[in-house]
Structures are given as C-alpha cells and as structure tokens.
Amino acid sequence: KISYYNGEFKNDDEVTVDYNDRAFYFGDGVYEVVRVYNNEFFTLEEHMDRLVRSASEIGIDNLDRSRMVEIVTQLNEKNNIDNGSIYIQVSRGIGKRNHAYPLDKSPVVLAYMNEISRPTAQMEDGISTITADDYRWLKCHVKSLNLLANVMEKERAVRAGAHETILHRDGVVTEGSSTNVFIVKDGVLRTHPADNMILNGITRLEVLKVAEARNIPYEEKAFTVDELMDADEIFITSTTQEVTPVTEVDKKTVANGSKGEVTHAIQEGFDEKIHKLNLV
Template structure:
C-alpha cells in the first residue's frame, strides 16, 4: 500500500513526490522542520509546535504565511494513511525552495513544503526500564534554538551512541550539559529537578515545557540551571524528554550507573503525569 504525502499543496503517493535538485534544502540545508505527535488522532501541544515553527521560520527569514492551513493538512495525512486511531507522528519540513545555487538568500523564492505521517508508538521498554546514554562534546553550531534541518552533527553523534550500545548522546559544551542529540535533558539531585535554561544553545522543547509545568503544578522544585559534566555523574536520577522520547529514564551514562540503575521516583511521577496529559 502506497503512503500519501503532502508536497506543495498536493496530496500524492510517496513514490511520486519530487523536488528540484536545486532546492536549497538539498543544497544548503536551508530549512526548518517540526515533528508533532498525535495520540489517537489528537495532537499533543499543537499550538506550541506551530509557535516554534513560526519562530524558526522568522529566525532564518523564510516567508511562509500559511501555517493556519496546516492542521487540516495533517489531519488528512493521518486519515489517508489510516493513522487516526493509533499513536502517530507528523513530520513537516519547509525549505527556501528551488533557486540557482547562490550563498545569499534569493530575493524571490517559493518555499518547498513537505509533510508526511508515520506510526510513532511509545518506546515502552525504554520508558519502563530506562536506557544507557553516551556523552560527547557538543560540536553543533551556535543556533540550536532553531529547529534546523541541518542535523549532521546530531546524527553523527547519535550513530556513535548506538554503535556503543546507547539510546542517546548527551552533549557537553564548555563543561556543562546542554541537551542531547534529539532530546532535552533533566537531572534530579536531592529532590530538585534541573535542566539547561533556554538560550541559543538548546532547542525550546515542547515536552521540556510540559515537564516544567508538571513540576510546578506538583510543587516539585525545578531549576532551569545547567548541570556540570562532573555533576552529571553524581545525579540521583536522569531522564530525557522529547516528542519521540516522551519521558525516558536514563540508568547509565557512559560506563557509570545513575543512582541504583533503576528509574527514580520523581521520574516515575513525571511519567505518570505526562501520560495523563496525552490520554485523549
């Protein structure tokens, strides 16, 4: 059965979707993206995702003013691909479109808009048992707050983690934890939850925002404060968050266990409250 995708105003079979080889997304990674999770046909924090998308577009100066029409596009993709009654994801990518190869932004262009739906079940085993992660110097650029399609450093480091038996790679910049290759990072020490403050060095994660809200509602002390590389190995609990990761405990960092190498109590409580939010 052929999957239906959306490309520049049309719904077409995936194998018939075509873009120009001169598309700036292909030539320069000149574009941004979003991934939204749908639980039984209903999106989690849709408005937050669109707000972040619009911010990313503004930051790289792509003029796309049709975000208001995207919700119906996504719903049709889910329906056409029979994904309305399960856990699914929508991937959306917007580039500056096709143009002869010049390094400056062209004055006139037509953005390329591409979206597809895919099955996105929860990684139940990871969520229940936790994962091992590796660490590495944060070798990415300095505008990590933009959800750019330029992900080679992220994929390079994630692949290295997988090759070493890990499920993520935590990134260290100037001696402190920033985030992971495709997740936000939270640590727990003496009952307080810590995560890197918003800045140009991390993505403003949607699930990250939800977790901070959960902590405040439950009166769990939460500080947007960076954890040092040394402190990382002394945490009582550690977990990562993201659209795909949801709330995933970390039980080992490199070759060192976290706590008693089991998901901790605060992590479990946040998991419980998070999945209440997604029970549509």
C-alpha cells in the same frame, strides 16, 4: 500512505522532489515532529508556533501558519494511522544552487506521517547514553534541517551500544542529540535554560508544567557533566521519546541504575496529559 510535497498530496510512491530544493543543497530550512495519539494531535499549537518562530529566525518570514495546520490536519485525516508522528519540513524554496538566496522564493513544504508506538520498555527500564563535546553552531534554539553534528554524535552512541548522546560545552551539559536532558538532585529537578544553546523542547515545557502542577521544585539552570554523573535521577525528553530515564552514562551506572521516583511522577503527569486528549 499519503504524503505532501510542494502543494500536492500524493501516494508515497508517487512523490518526487525537486533537486533544486534548497533543503538538499544547504539544509536551508526548518522542521517539526508532531505526535498523534489515538488520531488526536498532542500540543499541535506549540509545535506550529515553534515552526513559525524557527522559520522567522532564519529569515523565512512569509510562512502561513494556518496553511501549515491545514496540511498536518489533512495528512492526519488522509492516513489511516491512529498512533504516529507527522514530520513537516519547510525549506526556503526552489532555485539554482547559490548561497545567497533570492527573496522572492516561496517556502516549500514536505510532510508525511509515520506509524510509531510509545517507547514503553525504555520508559520503564531506562537507557544508556554517552557524553560528547557539543560543537554545534550557536543557534541551537532553531529547529534547523542542518543536523550534521546531531547525526554524527547520535551515530557514535549507537556504535557504542548506547541510545543517546548527551552533549556538553566545556563540561556544561546542554541537551541530547535529539532530546532535552533533566537531572534530579536532592528532590530538585534541573534542566538547561531555554537559550540559544538548546532546542526548547515542547516535551521539556510539558515536563516543567507537570513539575509545577505536582509541586516538584525545579530550576532552569545548567549543570556539569560531574553533576550529571552524581545525579539522583536522570531523564531525557522528546516528542517521540517522551520521558525516558537514563541509567547509564559512558558505561557507568548512574542514578542507581533504575527509574527514580521523581521521574515516575513526571511520567504519570505526562501520561495524564496524553489520556486527557481523548476525553474532550
């Protein structure tokens, strides 16, 4: 496989990274994961916009968006992978370890491509989850490389035999450790508003567009853990997880233990978007 680091495309096994890259010391950077279906990018513009926005939020103002598009496009062309994901990371730069950062540093970009397939079994059968306190910082809208809390809380789910951790602040559900969370109650779709408490997922936005197009009423309004447990349907969304039903929370069966009607309709609409890619 071909990867990209600091200006060069190389074979994976020839890439060496600089230990003074601030991504190592401080997680001082931002990233994106973009999905490729049948060799075509899905929602590339949205991901690139968010990358530039995240960078700007942490004071990296000199990120060249068109160069980022060029890197992921070339990476997709150079790797013979039809269905995969591209990880692209932008660190503030390379320099001796010092909290304060020199303003003259150029961002350092790392990008590579993985082969992945759609999580079809989970999208059909649903997954189990646990809940946990959301003790992350207050800039969760930034897709930061700092994922320590997310990593620790995901690990707790895995150790409990579950697939995802649903986070809450004082009983109010924010999002998953690497996903956004939706519930359906009495036919109304609901998810946390896109503020500083969550990452505004690109998949989340696509789901809201599907709801709009299919006349499914929705609210961007936070809900509590109690409302989660009492929901008619629950699903999580992300670039790689797509739209996946949740059938268990903290070992209790929720949402009748199976994929609900609204979830199914949203999945159908999302599928149409993916299939449209190859018709143009």
